Amino acid sequence: MIDLRLDEEQQLIQDTVTAFASEQIRPAAHEADETGTIPASIIDKAWELGLIQASIPEEYGGYGQSQSAVTGTIVAEGLAEGDLAIALHALSPRLVVDAVLHLGNEQQKKSILPRYCGEKFAAGSAAVLEPRWDFALDKLDTTAKTDGDGFVISGHKCFVPLAREAQDIIVYASDDNGVTGAFVVQPDTPGVEIGEREKNMGVRGLETYEVAFNDCRVDGGARLGSDARPLLRRARVAQSAMAVGVAKAALDYSLDYAKDREVFGVKVAQKQAIAFMLADMATEIDACRLVNWEAAWNLDQSNDAAREVAMAHRYASDTVMSVTDNGIQVLGGHGFIRDHPVEMWARNGRGFATFEGLASV
Amino acid sequence: MNFNLSEAATKRKELMSYAAQELMRPISRQFDEEEHTEPWDFFNTMWEASKGSRESTSITGDNPTQEEKPKSAAKASEGTLIAAVQIEELAWGDAGLYLAIPNPGLGGAAVSAAGTAEQKKRFLGDFHEGKPRWGAMAITEPHFGSDSKQVATTARRDGDEWVLNGTKIFCTSGYRALELSEGFVIVWATLDKSRGRPAIKSFVVPAGTPGVTVSKLEDKMGIRASDTAQIVFEDARIPADNILGTEEIVEKGRAGFKGVMATFDATRPIVAASGIGVARAALDFVKDTLAENGIEIRYEASRNEMTVLESEVIDMETQLQAARLLTWRACNMMDRGERNSCEASMCKAKAGLVATKLTQKCVELLGPLGYSRKLLVEKWMRDAKIADIYEGTQQINQMIIARSILGYSSTELN
Numbered sequence: 001m002i003d004l005r006l007d008e009e010q011q012l013i014q015d016t017v018t019a020f021a022s023e024q025i026r027p028a029a030h031e032a033d034e035t036g037t038i039p040a041s042i043i044d045k046a047w048e049l050g051l052i053q054a055s056i057p058e059e060y061g062g063y064g065q066s067q068s069a070v071t072g073t074i075v076a077e078g079l080a081e082g083d084l085a086i087a088l089h090a091l092s093p094r095l096v097v098d099a100v101l102h103l104g105n106e107q108q109k110k111s112i113l114p115r116y117c118g119e120k121f122a123a124g125s126a127a128v129l130e131p132r133w134d135f136a137l138d139k140l141d142t143t144a145k146t147d148g149d150g151f152v153i154s155g156h157k158c159f160v161p162l163a164r165e166a167q168d169i170i171v172y173a174s175d176d177n178g179v180t181g182a183f184v185v186q187p188d189t190p191g192v193e194i195g196e197r198e199k200n201m202g203v204r205g206l207e208t209y210e211v212a213f214n215d216c217r218v219d220g221g222a223r224l225g226s227d228a229r230p231l232l233r234r235a236r237v238a239q240s241a242m243a244v245g246v247a248k249a250a251l252d253y254s255l256d257y258a259k260d261r262e263v264f265g266v267k268v269a270q271k272q273a274i275a276f277m278l279a280d281m282a283t284e285i286d287a288c289r290l291v292n293w294e295a296a297w298n299l300d301q302s303n304d305a306a307r308e309v310a311m312a313h314r315y316a317s318d319t320v321m322s323v324t325d326n327g328i329q330v331l332g333g334h335g336f337i338r339d340h341p342v343e344m345w346a347r348n349g350r351g352f353a354t355f356e357g358l359a360s361v
Numbered sequence: 362m363n364f365n366l367s368e369a370a371t372k373r374k375e376l377m378s379y380a381a382q383e384l385m386r387p388i389s390r391q392f393d394e395e396e397h398t399e400p401w402d403f404f405n406t407m408w409e410a411s412k413g414s415r416e417s418t419s420i421t422g423d424n425p426t427q428e429e430k431p432k433s434a435a436k437a438s439e440g441t442l443i444a445a446v447q448i449e450e451l452a453w454g455d456a457g458l459y460l461a462i463p464n465p466g467l468g469g470a471a472v473s474a475a476g477t478a479e480q481k482k483r484f485l486g487d488f489h490e491g492k493p494r495w496g497a498m499a500i501t502e503p504h505f506g507s508d509s510k511q512v513a514t515t516a517r518r519d520g521d522e523w524v525l526n527g528t529k530i531f532c533t534s535g536y537r538a539l540e541l542s543e544g545f546v547i548v549w550a551t552l553d554k555s556r557g558r559p560a561i562k563s564f565v566v567p568a569g570t571p572g573v574t575v576s577k578l579e580d581k582m583g584i585r586a587s588d589t590a591q592i593v594f595e596d597a598r599i600p601a602d603n604i605l606g607t608e609e610i611v612e613k614g615r616a617g618f619k620g621v622m623a624t625f626d627a628t629r630p631i632v633a634a635s636g637i638g639v640a641r642a643a644l645d646f647v648k649d650t651l652a653e654n655g656i657e658i659r660y661e662a663s664r665n666e667m668t669v670l671e672s673e674v675i676d677m678e679t680q681l682q683a684a685r686l687l688t689w690r691a692c693n694m695m696d697r698g699e700r701n702s703c704e705a706s707m708c709k710a711k712a713g714l715v716a717t718k719l720t721q722k723c724v725e726l727l728g729p730l731g732y733s734r735k736l737l738v739e740k741w742m743r744d745a746k747i748a749d750i751y752e753g754t755q756q757i758n759q760m761i762i763a764r765s766i767l768g769y770s771s772t773e774l775n
Contacts, residue, residue, distance in 0.1 A: 001367035002442055004690045010362075070362055136663035229661075259767060270774050275763035276756070282766050283707045287683035290690060294364050294682070310660035311679040353664070 004290060010071055017078030020049060025082025026249075032205030033344050036197075038089050040121075046090035047121040051075050052097060060109055061117030067101060069234055069296035072361025073241035077289070080245030084348040085205030087242060088359055089123075092162050096124030098234060098360035099170045099182050103225030112184060115167050125166035125187075127157035127211055128232070128357030137172075137180060137232055137356060142213065144173035144183055150219040151175075153183060153191075156212050161358060163187060163194045163209040171213065172228055172357065182228035183218060191216030202347035231360075233309040234299060238359040240292045240316035243352045244285060247320045250327035250345045251281045257340075258330050274330055281323045288312075288319045296361065317352035324349040370443045377447045380407070381454025386737075389455040392586040393740050397578055399541070400458065400586065407462045408493040441627060442692040445634035449685075452638025453645075456744040457586030459635065466534055467628060468496030468547040471563055474624045475605040484545060484565055495538040497546045499529035499592055506531075507757045509549070509622075510558045514594060516550035518608070521601045523564055525550055525572075525594040533751075535590030536575045539568045546573075546592065552610060559610045565603040572597035583743030626701050628752050629709040630691040636716030636748025637685050643723035643741045644677050650727065673726065677719050684712040703765035710758035713749030720745040 006014060024042055032038045055072075056062020072094075079087035093116045100112045116122050130141050142155025153173055163169060168184050169192075175181045185192060195210035225231075255278055258269035268274050295312040298305035324346035328335030335342050351358075366374065384403055392400050451459035465472070465488055472484050488494060505511035514527025525548060529535070538544030545567045553560040566573060577591035651658070651674070658671050667675075687708035694701035720742040724731035731738045749755050764774050 001363060001439055002365070002370070002689050002693060003363045004686065004693055005362060007362065134663070134665045136666060138661070255766065269763075269767050270769070272760070272763075272774075275767065275769075275774055276759040278766060279710070279759040279762035282762060283687070283711055286690075286704075286707060287687050287711060290686035291679065291683050293362065294686065297362055297364050307660045311675060311682065314675065315679045315683065 004293070006074065009066070010074055013071060014074045014078060016049065017051070017075050018081065020046065021078050021080075021082025021087075025079065025086050028086065029083035029205075029344070030338075030341060032083060032085055034204075034338075036204050036207075038086055038205045042086060043090055043121050046079070046086075051091070052093045053117050055094075055101065056097060056113050056117055060113035062113065069237055069299040069361045070293060072234075072238055073292060073296045076238045076241035076359060076361065077245035077248070080242035081249045082245075083205070084242060084246055084345075084351075085203040087245070088161060088203060088206050090121075091238075091359060092166070093122055093124040094238070094360040095126040095161075095235075095357070096166075096168045096170055096184070099126070099224055099228075099231055100184070102231055102234065103182055103228065108184070108221065108224060112168060123162040123166045125160055125162050125169040126235075126357040126360070127160045127163075127169050127171045127185075127213075128235075129159040129354070130156060131158040131210065135356075137229070140172060140174040140180055142171070142173040144171075144175050144181060144223070146176050147217065150217055151183060151222060153185065153213040153216045153218060156210070158210045159198065159200075159208045159355070159358065160194075160211045161206055161208050163211050164207070169211070170224070170357075172232070173213075179226065180228050180232075181226065182224040182231060183222045184224060185213075185216065185218055185222065189216055189218065200351075202344070202349070202351050230304075232357060233305060235357045235360045236309050236313040237292060237296045237299060238361040239352055239355050240288075240295070240312045241361070242359055243316035243320035243349065244289045244292060246345050246349050247281070247285050247288070247323040250324040250342055250349075251278070251285060253340070253342055253345075254278065254281075254327040254330035254335075257334075268330070277326050277330060281326055284319050284323060288316050291315050313352075317349075320349035320352055321346070366446060367439060370439060370446050373443050374446050374450055377450035378453075380410070381450050385451070385454030385458045389458065389737055390734075390740070392455075392458060393583075396580060396585040397588070400461070403458060404461070404463050404493045408489075411462075411464065412489050438696045439692075441630065441695040442689060445630055445688055445692045448631055448634045449638040449641065452635035453642045454638075455586065456635055456639045456741075456747075457584035459638075460533055460584060460587035461537070463493035463495050463537070463542065465496035466538075467498035467624075468538070468545055468565075470628055471498055471547045471605060471624055472496075472565065474627065475563065480565070480602070480605065492542065494542040495534045495544040497532050497534040497538040497544065497590075499532040499535060499546050500549045501529065501531040503528060503530055507754060510561065512549050512551045512561050513554065514548065514550040515554070516552055516562060516564060516604075518552075518601070519598075522598045523601060523604065525564065525566065525597040525599065527594050528576075529592045529594070530577075530590075531579070531751075532590045532592055533587055535592050536578055536588040539566075539573060539590075539592070540575050543568050547605070548594070552608065556610050559612050562608065563605045564599060565605065566594075566597065566599055567603075570597050570599055582746060583740065584747055623702070625753060626691075626705045627695055629705040629758070630688050630695065630701075632748060632752040633684065633688040633691075633708040633712035636712040636745060637681060637688065639741050639745045639748065640677075640681055640684075640712075640716040640719040643720045643738055643745075644674075644681060646736075646738055647677075647723050647726055648674065650730075670726070673722060677722060680715045680719060684708065684715040687711050703762055706753065706758035706761040706765075709753060710755055710762065713755050713758075716745040716748040 053062045054065040055067045058064035144151040144153045171183045171185045191214045193212040198208045261268045292312040295308035327342040517524045548564045551560045572595045574593045576593045579589040691704040691708045
């Protein structure tokens with residue numbers, strides 16, 4: 001029977017995460033964007049919430065709770081509503097954990113997962129994007145060629161988050177048969193060349209790097225499963241949820257602003273031109289969230305969900321752009337000023353059409 | 362959380378889908394071209410079918426009202442949701458014919474929402490017996506539409522009767538309710554124009570009431586199989602107990618005007634579902650045409666590889682599903698007895714716009730085929746537009762959403 005609500009446990013997680021986002025993350029968002037640095041204390045506090053450890057089974061050191069993609073979207077949306085860069089940083093271990101949980105064999109789980117169950121935050125990373133305008137997930141330039149009992153990875157990746165501090169980087173590469181595979185690579189592996197930190201339009205608090213793989217040799221155990229595409233679908237659901245979170249932030253902020261700001265003797269929000277814009281923003285955000293929940297829910301039912309995920313991701317990346325853009329418009333000239341966070345959300349929001357594998361559930 | 366229809370909902374959906382495919386589509390063009398004629402075979406078939414299963418064609422008439430329903434019903438109800446699922450199927454068949462199906466309609470919804478147990482029994486109890494009957498709702502008058510507090514039709518108490526005077530327009534199924542069958546029309550009238558909204562009450566006017574005349578049938582852009590009547594009331598007398606709710610003029614609360622407006626919380630998701638049905642008809646046709654021509658939609662193609670055609674089809678599918686999920690959410694809330702005014706307006710606003718834009722796009726994508734009356738696509742574009750207008754226009758719903766999210770009253774935002 002159709003029921004489009006969160007269950008009690010999910011509701012509890014949502015409450016926890018949104019409270020953390022508004023109390024801890026949001027106050028640090030502006031400075032993180034301006035300075036490009038995220039305070040370690042926030043990442044540590046986020047770690048203490050146990051959001052990463054929760055999805056890891058007890059036998060590998062985690063709490064053995066839900067691995068649900070729906071629950072993952074709630075966490076992703078909640079944190080991203082606080083700040084996208086901080087959310088991506090705090091959830092970066094998922095890039096590895098989710099890949100290993102869903103594609104890894106027993107041995108890989110045993111050796112990799114405990115690294116992400118410790119007392120302290122352990123960064124993870126994924127190398128998906130490549131610096132070309134016509135990037136496509138199923139036609140990667142980066143290759144992983146079989147070499148004896150291992151693989152040799154060659155290619156150029158960009159937008160690799162936290163590449164320097166990550167315990168592991170999941171590298172997506174085209175195998176001998178042209179299938180997109182996922183490979184676990186440690187940053188200190190010979191042949192891994194981490195470049196300068198990138199300068200991006202948005203998510204400026206998040207460290208991202210260009211990474212070259214120069215005939216980087218890994219052993220046979222580095223490959224997770226065979227086809228990595230189902231995993232990338234999970235990643236897209238997480239990104240879409242974050243897009244919803246960013247849009248929600250922009251809606252709430254512009255709504256408060258419009259209720260406070262006077263124009264022609266009334267509040268800005270009392271003008272239909274603005275009020276209707278806000279109404280449309282709210283409707284689109286709700287619709288977007290529901291479409292994404294449906295995609296996540298289908299993943300949880302072990303359905304292929306290729307179509308649902310593609311639709312949700314497209315919708316979310318379009319919606320976050322239109323909502324944040326309207327948010328700026330509601331603030332008028334002040335929307336363009338960096339003292340207000342709305343322009344930052346628009347800059348951050350534009351990334352979702354580009355991001356691949358930058359987040360996972 | 363669950364995105365699967367229940368077994369009961371699936372069964373109803375399949376049944377309605379059969380009716381849409383087998384009974385409605387074959388006569389769809391005929392009753393679009395031959396406006397103001399009666400598809401009696403279709404009416405009779407649907408009427409007989411509805412006798413077996415009361416809820417089959419009613420809109421929300423058989424659902425308990427919000428007030429009656431316990432907040433934590435032991436067994437989860439899904440009446441509104443099933444209604445929405447069914448109506449999507451029927452509207453997929455033909456949005457005009459669906460509206461014309463003999464049933465208590467919006468009039469029944471009003472009786473259910475605001476009537477006493479005795480009234481429900483009297484007006485709805487044996488509704489489905491005998492020959493086909495229609496129920497209807499008359500709110501709009503020549504001088505107002507959305508601004509429903511402008512009701513100028515008067516109701517005056519005279520002994521054991523109410524005496525109604527005034528003119529109503531845009532009454533869906535008004536002709537069939539009053540002149541083609543032994544049905545009834547719910548009429549909004551004021552007890553005292555100077556008292557504004559609280560004085561507006563609804564009255565059940567049965568067919569055969571002297572002084573009631575259907576004076577005009579509108580010629581419309583779409584949904585032509587549905588009759589849209591102008592009704593004149595000249596000293597029309599109805600029994601005193603045909604008033605829905607109290608005759609006291611209550612200034613505030615659900616017993617007053619707000620209670621009347623709450624009917625929309627139930628009907629807006631239903632109208633949204635009908636818009637979604639029409640839109641899906643057009644989209645299904647486009648997708649079938651593409652499939653027949655060997656054109657595959659690559660959902661996971663990267664943006665630079667995707668064709669404009671693929672991109673537009675995927676967008677349409679996404680928008681349609683977005684509207685559908687908003688609608689199901691509003692139904693879910695209604696079924697749980699939760700206040701859903703904002704969500705009902707959200708789904709109606711979204712579905713109205715999606716239905717309008719999507720069907721326009723489908724006509725465009727099919728080129729000369731889309732524009733030709735040989736196919737039904739152009740008809741669906743004409744049929745879709747009303748979903749963005751009736752039961753509250755796009756703008757009225759935006760207003761309601763805006764007030765809700767801003768916490769504004771109707772004085773603060775108008």
